[in-house]
Amino acid sequence: MSDYQTYDLGDVRLQRGATLRACKLAYKTFGTLNPAKDNAIVYPTWYSGQHYDNEWLVGPGKALDPARYFIIIPNMLGNGLSSSPSNTPEPYDGPRFPQVTACDNVRAQHRLVTEKFGIRTLPLVTGWSMGALQTFHWGALYPDMVQRIAPFCGSAKCSRHNVVFLEGVKAALTADAAWNEGWYGSAKPARGLRAMARVYAGWGFSQAFYREELDLKTLGYSSLEDFLVSFWEGFFLPKDANNLLAMLWTWQNGDISDNELYRGDLKKALGAITAKAYVMPGATDLYFPPEDSQFEVAHMPNATFVPIPSIWGHFAGGPGTSPKDVDFVDQKLRDLLAR
Template structure:
């Protein structure tokens, strides 16, 4: 039994010009929508993640408490549940799946919230990593609808350095002969394992490895055990075309890349009216605090709230560091109460 629902988008015209016919947006909800329809939290997914990978931040007594809020977790295009290379029929199947932007994802999510649930105001949008990218998009695309945003360990635009890192990930995956330009008959296992090894050097900080937290806190028996069990185990179950679709979305993430802002990033940031806690990880190698400082300086109602953590990008998820989860939950409670 599926633990999620599907919102039918019909023929969904994408920002880059292609049309996803019979497009599907998968989502899961927690709690109940109140009579005023004003207790809504939107919590988008992240690179390769599905709604179940977000559920660690939802629970009784937490900021995202289903007893108080109606929490909607929409799945990104390309993650295997919403329209993706792995579930789209010919001719847009596999490596023919079209280019999808974060703008496309948030437009689809806006339709879900307005057409399915009749929502006009959103109490909070929050998300980790690519979920943060979508959070920034919500604030810039629908400034009169979104009251608060809390993007954590993510950015409003993919930086040049981040783009280069992702080129390495892509090269590792597609170097596998089994890849066959996306028309693989069996999964490109070597490519997925190589991709995982590239990721392993970036997901956690130098201090995390120096302090041997993979052994002392996460309980792996050796560094190699961590690389194989945690990292290779993380990517091997995933579809390669799906991963590359979401990677393209990540590399082309930019809240100003649309007709609203025409490439003017500062203008897009200034348009975000929501009260914002922008939450970078102090040791995040993908999204350093300097990028967040620029964003906050350009936003009218934003505060920089960094994770003082050695867990790198994983300070923000998916529920890996207990101290960072506690910090994040406390700040979300503070923001919601403001």
């Protein structure tokens, strides 16, 4: 039995022109929506992650405490639970799955929040990595609804350098002959997934993380090779390649200003985010560097720059890997919710 629910969105017209028919948005909730419907927090998922992978930040005594808040974790389109290449029927199955933007995702989530639950105000939207991208979108698309945002280890727009990093990931995966232009059937492109994992391994954690041998001393792996195989290859091998590529496209085309409201004006879109904001980059994140966050904060009227002082690179923000960083993020969420 699944531990999540599905909201049927019907036929959804996407930004890039296709229609995702019988679109389904998978989600999980924690806690109880109060009678005033003003205690809901939206906590979107990240690249390749599902709602299970977000649960490390939710629990009794934490900032996201189900005893106090109604926490909604919507699964991103393409992640295998919501409508995705792996579960969409022909003709939009597999590599024919339509291009979905972060804006499409957040508009779908907005429908869930407003239509299903009748919520009109959100005390907080927060998320890691691509969850941060969606968090920025919530702030820009629905400024009158969102009171606070806390994007961590993510950005409002995919940078050119980030696009290049992802091109390497994509090339490694699709170089496998078993990839077969996405029509691989049950014979998954395992070599491509393993190669993708090794490319990602050089980016997910920082140079200092590897220099200090935290893969061995803290995470308990027996060697660097053991870490690459067990952690990284083990992370990506169970995932569907078409799903990964669909979400990768969403990531590369992430931009809060790419819509009819802001028409490509990023500074205008950032300026429209009136929510109180803690923008929390990882101090050693290799593909969401603090400098990008400083630019964002400089153009947001109520934002504070709060770097995570960690050598865990991008993984300073999740998925619950570094206890010290978990405590830091949790405390900052407490501080923000108290404002």
